[in-house]
Amino acid sequence: MRNMLSRFTRSPKGLQWFLNLYGPYLGAGVRVDYLAADFRELNVSMGLHWYNRNYVGTHFGGSLYSMVDPFYMLMVMTVLGRDYVVWDKAADIEFVRPGKGRVFAHFQLTDAMIDDIRANTDGGEKYLPCWPVEIVDADGNRVAVVNKTLYIRRKPT
Template sequence: MHHRLAKFVFNLWPPFLGAGIRVGRIAPDWRQVEVRLRLGLSNRNYVGVHYGGSLYSMTDPFFMLMTLKNLGKDYIVWDKAGSIDYIKPGRGTVTARFQLDEAWLQAARSATADGSKHLPQLTVDITDQQGELVARVNKTLYIRRKQER
């Protein structure tokens, strides 16, 4: 899927739309993604700050999709595990910026060249409008090169 079409689809996807999650940017090479979440009635918790589930949801598919788009159809890529560490209450608009570099992708290719599975851990920070850390999300991916038929 083209990066512009993907952005359009994500921004209309019901779980994101309902939570107020907006994809601001997907780089043409799928190595950078920026996602924002504005505080609203649909994503605030009892004490009036961002609901933790919405904070985690804004990070859910992106490392997996970015990796899959960069490694290609010869690879199986899944989200295996994830955790979130809440640092401070989220107010206003929060942002998560995802990035993959060529060295990381090359390491994944090397680790799976013989058909072995690779379980890399990636981290994305969620920051507020002042650039202060609101939450840190850790994701573990499952990557394996498909066997030739």
């Protein structure tokens, strides 16, 4: 997948197109709505459909998690380039209220986050930043909070 994906990461529109047609996202109803030209900001949404709702008619928790799963990893990989190893390491999710209708998540890599990564990996050490991602409904009410932990290490030269 990485080889195929790397062909599309050269342009934000290419990556956005690929992710919107990627089987697991297409099947879950996940949509990348916006990807900034510098890969530092991304908006994703997911509508409520018969195939991603649970027994009580709200968003299935696994679909809520999947809508935020790889994005910080992909963004950091793209921004830092090939000199770094970047993996998703861990995540936890707190369900706050039932998700009904379209839900949204926003990702942003700030200069401070990138500087922090570089400072903590400069000597070849691994770094495990943990960043929260809020999933909200159309009214801005928090549906869930996902804490994403990445594994980042500078490759040896």
